[in-house]
Amino acid sequence: MRLHHYGCNIFCLFLFVSVCECWRLPRSEPVMHGEIQSPQYPRPYPPSQLKQWDLQVPEGYQIQLTFTHLDIEASTGCFYDSLTVLYDQNILGKFCGQQNSTDGHHPGNQPILFPGNRLTLVFQTDDTNPELQQNIGFSVYYQAIGNTFLSLSAFLSLPSSIQCISFVLSFFSVFLFYTCAADRKWSDNNDIHAIPKCIPVCGKPTKLLSSFQRILGGAKAPDNTIPWQVMLKVNGGKGGGMVIGDHWVMTAAHNLVDKGVTAYYLAVLQVYMGSNDVELMTTSPVDVASLHVHPKYKNLDNLDYNNDIALIKLQHPVTFNSSIMPICLPAEGFTYTEGLLGLISGFGLMEKNGSRMATNNLMYVQLPVVEQAVCRKSINEAKEIYSSLPSLTDNMFCAGVPEGGKDSCQGDSGGPLAIKQGGQFWAAGIVSWGIDCGQKGRYGVYTRVANYLGWIINTMQAN
Template sequence: MNVQHQNLWTGRVRSAPRSASTHWVLTCAPVTMVTSCDRTSAPVCVTIPDREPIKLCGGLSPGLMETNSSTVKLDYHTDDKGQSRGWSLDYRTQRVQCPVPGRVANGRVTPVLTEYFYRDYLHVRCDQGYKLMMEGEEIQSFFTMCVSSGRWHLSLPECHIIDCGEPEPLLNGAVTVLSGFQNQYRSVVQYHCNQPFYSPLGGVNVTFRCDADRQWRSTHDVISSPTCLPVCGQPTKLISGYQRIIGGSNAPHKTIPWQVMLSVGSGRGGGMVIADRWILTAAHVLVANGATVPPEDVRIYMGHNDVKTLKDTPVNASSLYIHPGYKNPDLLNYNNDIALMKLDQPITFDSSVMPLCLPAEGATYDTGVMGLVSGFGITINRGREVLTNRLKYVQLPVVDQETCSSSLSSIRRTRSDVPNLTENMFCAGVPEGSKDSCQGDSGSAFTLRENGRFYAAGIVSWGIECGKRGTYGVYTRVSNYLPWINNTIQNN
């Protein structure tokens, strides 16, 4: 309160808080508003901000005067005789009060009080899984203050449920919503793979939940991200009977989906799909005159059993990897006859193209066990050797290593062009001949089946003639090269 006076004889002012949150309620004397006052009743001028000054004089109180202001100015004037009897004033203050705020759905308003006054603060926090929103925009925090007008300086925000956005798409799979709406908090989705060509990592379809941090979290303790792994060695159709390649029957479509036909220069070879970007074949198919052929000279075909149809959809290799131990300048040393080709684009597997499994560590090659060999190589047609236009297959037994070595020794007595048999090779065939792989089949797979899955036990490598009595086909023993295969794939 500001009191200004001249010759102030008497007056009474009770102290008041200096807080700007107060307003004044005054009781004054005199009471009569006049334009002039006698000597016994000097005028008092009351000035309230933003109002016209009020002049008071007389002997009676004017009653309550509510100022709604934190400051009031009083001017009291007397004449030079000092005959005025003065004035008295009583006042009281009242804090500005704001309305009790309403509720915020899915949120909390704090502090919770019965009354809110000037300069009180309110904070709003959303429940877990909800976000603060004002005028369509998300805000990180919110508070509002009770101002002198008796209002909150900001209206309360809203709490909207969060969403985690679209779940990541799954390569070779899809996602299904199990519960929730529009990917909102606590929504649950499940990833599943395109079976039977892909299976989920860990063998289970993984579910993910939208968490409060706006991330999709796996409900599985071990699997943190969904992954679809190719299913290997399980064609959607099986061959019911087995014939021979030379003069044998055509392979039904989709029964040998890992089969690859290679065209290298003017020659033909085979291979097998073992991963979405990797083909396994024989090293000698990709080596000419002691050097690896350029990748662009290799044309790769897969997905069909008919050569004419195959050639409509070639696949390109980006790089070739010959086993470093393969040295065969005179075509008499087929040791380490194994190679890998990396494709420039990954394959999406279906019933026409599926990978072949690799053998387990320590896989055995028991004598007499029957394996399946396939290829687009030479076959017999009306007594003539011709390149087939259809994929052929034959079932052959694994031959005892000593028996195979003895047969080669017998042939070596009359021929000098017989390669050596090593522990990195095995033989397959029948002593009476007529069943064998042949030229053009090189690089194709000799497969064994275990627990319902076919795996690459061998690679067609070399032989003495084709289907001749007393001779056997020789195959690269794939199980001996698992470290090299895995390291090459992982490092490239």
């Protein structure tokens, strides 16, 4: 909102089930994780084989395969020996050859995510003389990937007949394997007994910005440099937001509330992400499930922006990739030190040749955090000129430069002020309000996200 006066810890646990028989899985209930190997692995596989495995995980999940080893006789089109992956009789991949070989079709060792909760694997070999056959076959892990994770209580409530199982701690394709050791304690391959927390990969874009420019009259943000950026359209206006989870977007409350009434009931709220180009992005809105405005946000007269924060729950989980990725939440007790540089981004107004105009591209700027006393003084001085201005509270902070010219503006509200520390970007602030845009001696005001960590986590867990 711009005022114008022109006048985890989440434990992600998965059952580890070893499937060493080369037949259809004998379980009637779907498993979450397992291993499949070719006959006689790691010895050379025999000729004249035709083996099939039918994999199934719970509804709502997808199956991810990770090939720890694949050495199958190479041939054009994998005609002789092959491992074929099918979904409902449709061939998704046919593999043979060796890693880094020019022959065959090797899947590599990176995780591959397949559609649906079912897969069929078929291993077929020809009748080559076994004395000449030295290829050792394959070993592949499969894992359920989805938005519902087993909790520790799920393990504690397993049938008593299961005395000791293994599991994998996983998030975003990072694997840590654990076994139940002889001393009855969970242990990893380094004999470490403590189970670590599951930390999501956040705030790490695949492409980094080489320099920082101005939003007002600035340059376009390159693709995949700010993958948490969200654009909102509501009641004919435009705002910003940021992805903080596969179901969650964080934004400013004033984007969603007008005189105490949430925009959800006033008009259709449209959420867009995954591109820096407005025209491309607006072809694929993301469905909204529910809105969660901070209960203490009470801004009936546009003069009280305290607690200007809200969460949007999405109807369906988004798939994280190079163009959509969550930003990290700040650590508890995060300190907003004067001079700390923040990255502000948005699809709001830009300045060109002295005129302001709407932008069709994501813009960005780097601005320092301003000392609270300096910002409060600036606002109090402005109040001597303008009678109706909001007040600065401890739930807000300011960013900008005294000479002006660099700022967020209309249409940027709800977007992120991100601070990079420890190699990751953290959501330190939410674009909230200010006195015009980029004026000398004036600063942008941002919601202090660190003050709301408890509310954010509780809201997400409760919904």
